[in-house]
Amino acid sequence: MSAVTDAARITAPGNPVTQSIRDSLVVAKRNLIRMSRIPEMVIFGLIQPIMFVVLFSYVFGGSMNIGGTTDPAVYREFLMAGIFAQTVTFATAGAGAGIADDMHKGLIDRFRSLPMARGAVLTGRTLADLVQTALTLLVLAVVALLVGWRTHTNAVEVLGAFGLLLLAGYAFTWIGALIGLSVRTPEAATSGGLIWLFPVTFISNAFVDSSRMTPWLRHVADWNPFSATVQACRVLFGNPGVSTSDAWPMQHPVWASLLYSILIIVIFRTLSVRKYRSATA
Amino acid sequence: MPGAIYAEGLVKTFGDVRALDGVDLDVPEGTVLGLLGPNGAGKTTTVRCLTTLLRPDSGKAVVAGLDVLKQPNEVRRSIGLSGQFAAVDEYLTGRENIQMVGQLYQMKAKAAKARAEELLEQFNLADAADRPAKTYSGGMRRRLDLAAALVVSPPVMFMDEPTTGLDPRNRQQLWEVIKQLVSGGTTLLLTTQYLEEADHLAHDIAVVDHGRVIARGTSDQLKARTGGERVEVVVHEREHVPTAREVLAGFGKGETTVEEHTRKLTVPVTGGAKLLAEVIRELDIRGIEIDDIGLRRPTLDDVFLSLTGHVAETKDEENGAAADGKDRRNKKEAAK
Numbered sequence: 001m002s003a004v005t006d007a008a009r010i011t012a013p014g015n016p017v018t019q020s021i022r023d024s025l026v027v028a029k030r031n032l033i034r035m036s037r038i039p040e041m042v043i044f045g046l047i048q049p050i051m052f053v054v055l056f057s058y059v060f061g062g063s064m065n066i067g068g069t070t071d072p073a074v075y076r077e078f079l080m081a082g083i084f085a086q087t088v089t090f091a092t093a094g095a096g097a098g099i100a101d102d103m104h105k106g107l108i109d110r111f112r113s114l115p116m117a118r119g120a121v122l123t124g125r126t127l128a129d130l131v132q133t134a135l136t137l138l139v140l141a142v143v144a145l146l147v148g149w150r151t152h153t154n155a156v157e158v159l160g161a162f163g164l165l166l167l168a169g170y171a172f173t174w175i176g177a178l179i180g181l182s183v184r185t186p187e188a189a190t191s192g193g194l195i196w197l198f199p200v201t202f203i204s205n206a207f208v209d210s211s212r213m214t215p216w217l218r219h220v221a222d223w224n225p226f227s228a229t230v231q232a233c234r235v236l237f238g239n240p241g242v243s244t245s246d247a248w249p250m251q252h253p254v255w256a257s258l259l260y261s262i263l264i265i266v267i268f269r270t271l272s273v274r275k276y277r278s279a280t281a
Numbered sequence: 282m283p284g285a286i287y288a289e290g291l292v293k294t295f296g297d298v299r300a301l302d303g304v305d306l307d308v309p310e311g312t313v314l315g316l317l318g319p320n321g322a323g324k325t326t327t328v329r330c331l332t333t334l335l336r337p338d339s340g341k342a343v344v345a346g347l348d349v350l351k352q353p354n355e356v357r358r359s360i361g362l363s364g365q366f367a368a369v370d371e372y373l374t375g376r377e378n379i380q381m382v383g384q385l386y387q388m389k390a391k392a393a394k395a396r397a398e399e400l401l402e403q404f405n406l407a408d409a410a411d412r413p414a415k416t417y418s419g420g421m422r423r424r425l426d427l428a429a430a431l432v433v434s435p436p437v438m439f440m441d442e443p444t445t446g447l448d449p450r451n452r453q454q455l456w457e458v459i460k461q462l463v464s465g466g467t468t469l470l471l472t473t474q475y476l477e478e479a480d481h482l483a484h485d486i487a488v489v490d491h492g493r494v495i496a497r498g499t500s501d502q503l504k505a506r507t508g509g510e511r512v513e514v515v516v517h518e519r520e521h522v523p524t525a526r527e528v529l530a531g532f533g534k535g536e537t538t539v540e541e542h543t544r545k546l547t548v549p550v551t552g553g554a555k556l557l558a559e560v561i562r563e564l565d566i567r568g569i570e571i572d573d574i575g576l577r578r579p580t581l582d583d584v585f586l587s588l589t590g591h592v593a594e595t596k597d598e599e600n601g602a603a604a605d606g607k608d609r610r611n612k613k614e615a616a617k
Contacts, residue, residue, distance in 0.1 A: 019387070026384045030370060030377075037372040037413060106368035110429070113332050115357040116385040278336075 020117035027111075027124020028131075031098070035132060042132060045094065049087040049140050056083070056207060057147055066209055066241040073148055078241035080149040081161075081233035082206030085226060087140055088169030089201060091133045092176035093193035095125055099180030100189035108279055119273045126173040133169040137162060152238030161236035164257045168229045171261040174268035181275045205243055206230050222247035225260035232257040284309040285437050285468035286331060291340035293326055293492075300326040301337065302492035308470055308485075310436075313463050315483030316472040317584070323492040324472035325365075328441045331470070332362050345437045345468075358386070361430035365442035369425050371415040375406050378414060382429040393432070400428040404458065420451030427458065438462070440471045444478060456481055476500075476584060488588060496588050507579040507587045509534075511549045512560055517570035519544055528563050532556060544572075 035042055056079050061072035099122070102108050111121045151158045180189045203221050204210065210221040221227055222245045231253035234242045249256035286308040293301040301323050308314040316324045329335035331342055333353040342349035345359040369378045376397050383393030401410045404424045409417060414425060423443060430438065443459065444452040459482055463469050473479050479486045480500045488496040488503070496503060504510075512532070516525050522539060525546055529537045533548035540546075550556055557576045564571060 023385060026381060030373060030381050033377060034370065034372040105371075106364050107370060109329075109334055109364060110362065110368040110382070111385070112334055113357060113360065113362040114382065114385045115354055115387060120385075 016117070020120055020123075023117040023120030024123040024127060027121055028127040029124075031125050031128030032131060035128065041094070042135070045090075045132065045136055046139050048090065049083055049136065050143050052083050052086065053079070053140070053143055053147060060207070064208065065212070074240050076148050077150065077239045078234070079207065080144045081230050081237060081239055082201075082204075083144070084137060084140065084165050084233060085168065085230045086197075086201045086206060087136055088133050088165050089172045089197055089226065090194070091129045091136075091169050092172045092179070092197065093190055094132070095129045095173040095176035096180035096183075096189040096193035097186045098125055098129075099177055100183055101186040103181065103279060104186055108276070112276075112279065118277060119269070122174075122177045122269075122272050122276055126170060126177060129173045129176075130166060130170050134166060137165060149239075153236060157236040157238075160254075161233045164229055164232050164236075164254065164261075167261045168226075168257060171264035171268070174265055174272055177272040178268050178275060181272060181279055200224065200226050204230060205241075209241060210243060211245060218245070219247070222250050225249075225257075225264065228253050228256035228260055285311075285345055286314070286470050287341075287343040288327070288331065289341040291327065291330055291337045291342060293330060293335065293337045299492050301330065301340075303340070304489070304492065304494055306470075306487060306494070308468055310468050311463075311466045312484045313469040313471060313482055315479030315486045316470060316489055317474070317476060317479050317486050318472075318489035319474060322489045324489055325441055326492070327489070328362075328439050328470065328472060332360055332439050333357055358433075359435055359437055361433070361435040361438045363423075363427045363430040363438070363440045363443060365445050369414045369422060369429060372413050374411050374413055375401060375417070375425050375428075376410045378425060379429050379432060383432040386433045388433070396432055400431065404428045418451075420447055420454060423447065423451070423455055424458065427455070431462070434465075434467075436466075436468060438467050438469045440469065442472055442474065445474065452478075476503075476579065488584060490588075496584075503584060504579050507583045509549050509579060510551060510553065511547050511577050512557060513573075513575050513577050514546045514560075514564070514571055515573040516544050516546070517572050521569045522546065524567055525564065525569050528560065528567060528569070531563070532560055547577075550576075 057072065057076040061075040061079075062070060064070060064075045064078075066074050066078045099108075102111075102121075108121065176189075176193050179193050183189045183192055203217060204224045204227040205221055206226065210218055210227065213221060222243070227243075228249040231243055231250055233239075235253055243250045245251075249260075284307045286306060288304055288306040291301050291304040292299070304323065304327055306314065306316075306327075316327060318324050326335065330337045330340075331344055331349060333349055333356055336350070344356050347356045347359065349356050369375075370381070373381065379397035379400055380390075380393045383396050384390060386393075388396065397410075401407045404427070406421060406424060406428065409421060414422060417425065427440075427443070430440075440459070444455050447455065456478070459469070459471075463482070469482075471479075471482060484499065485497060486500055486503055487494045496506070498506075512529065514525060514529065516522060519541075522541070522544060526537055526539060529546055529548040532550055532552075534551055535549040537546055537548040554576060557574070561571075561574060564574075
């Protein structure tokens with residue numbers, strides 16, 4: 001246990017960027033191991049969107065007017081982009097609850113007392129959530145194909161849509177991280193992480209044709225970052241119900257979705273890391 | 282030349298509450314300081330300030346020769362922190378926990394793995410190494426937490442109430458581990474609510490109350506101020522009081538006090554249980570019937586009473602170990 005041998009074991013304090021990436025991956029690995037040991041959490045995360053697919057397509061399908069038709073099959077294709085986008089945003093709650101739990105248990109204290117990169121605890125968590133989101137999307141896509149959802153474009157565009165979904169999901173987990181650091185208990189993070197998602201996902205083009213909303217609500221829906229991702233997916237999947245609104249995000253949904261996601265990451269990552277640095281359990 | 286842990290005039294307020302009201306500490310290298318005080322006295326806040334977790338409003342702190350406020354990251358390389366909440370990931374195995382912490386101390390993956398092996402062995406956790414920490418007993422968790430704090434064998438260690446909430450057997454075990462550690466030359470600051478614990482482990486004790494160090498010294502010095510150990514006897518017959526007094530005077534290190542109406546005699550002693558047995562034997566030989574006899578050691582309450590004139594105000598007694606942390610949170614809440 002001499003000081004010399006121990007110093008030799010420690011890697012030199014190298015490049016801060018390399019260190020940050022390395023530390024983030026160590027924390028991401030930790031969170032993935034955790035998730036694999038709590039499979040119920042992953043399974044509930046899967047059941048929820050599947051339930052939405054089934055409920056929406058069979059309960060609402062048939063009474064929804066999409067592009068002048070109430071054909072349930074058309075609604076099902078219309079719906080899927082909305083469900084995909086809603087699913088990735090729900091990862092927010094998981095990230096928030098996980099971080100609040102780490103605070104509560106004193107793990108954040110331990111991490112903060114270690115000579116590690118400052119943002120790594122949060123980046124590691126959001127990266128692990130990204131992996132989980134990708135897994136959820138994969139299962140959900142299979143279910144969607146089973147209920148009759150199809151894409152009508154090429155593989156590049158379809159993969160592009162999934163890429164945008166993952167990026168949006170990643171952006172949203174940073175909002176969850178901030179919520180997790182701001183509340184006192186994991187329970188509060190779970191409910192606090194979910195409540196605001198309902199207006200965000202419902203005042204949008206995800207489940208209904210937003211052109212039929214009252215004008216002020218329609219404006220909100222058209223400029224909602226969430227709508228941009230949904231619209232981009234519909235365009236890239238070649239699914240029905242693409243909004244014809246002349247709002248900029250609806251006209252350029254792929255760019256809008258990209259920009260919104262990057263903006264959310266920049267803002268909420270900055271705020272979260274700042275909050276983390278002064279976090280106290 | 283300041284010691285391995287040095288603090289001068291540390292002040293930290295949470296809203297209206299002055300959690301630290303000018304704490305001064307100086308811990309020479311290779312020694313153990315016990316920070317003794319009730320819940321809410323400022324022990325945890327002191328540790329948090331010294332371990333870079335909390336920024337004091339004012340004051341100076343130097344750990345391992347590094348300025349805590351100016352070089353926090355360098356300080357983090359030189360310290361180990363083991364908290365009262367046993368901060369390990371309960372879904373990770375013991376091995377995974379130590380490896381992760383090692384890697385975050387910037388060890389290479391392979392070195393962290395080898396070190397985890399060593400520590401699991403040393404802390405008697407080898408058999409449980411591949412079980413999630415969730416399945417560990419309270420004592421095992423504390424040992425794992427401590428092992429994780431020792432991955433890089435830091436020259437300076439902080440332990441925040443390492444044995445709070447442990448049963449006596451586990452407490453004893455952990456004490457042994459800590460003794461071994463400090464015999465290797467580590468400087469340690471340890472907070473505790475138990476005078477006995479500070480007595481066992483610390484070279485010096487600083488008593489804190491209301492965010493201030495109100496007394497410092499060795500355990501013997503503090504006990505002397507408190508009155509030290511004493512034997513208390515209650516005799517059955519009032520007429521036996523003078524004889525009993527004579528017997529006690531033979532063993533005592535000070536004046537024997539007598540409460541006539543309760544037939545209780547008290548005398549300061551040194552020599553502990555062995556001496557108590559002798560006293561009992563002697564009283565028996567003299568044919569004195571006793572109702573009650575005991576060896577009374579000064580408790581934290583006694584220390585407090587003698588130092589401050591008030592009993593230790595434990596603000597959240599029923600919540601036990603969680604109370605210190607909870608207190609802090611409440612203060613934070615009040616601050617908002």
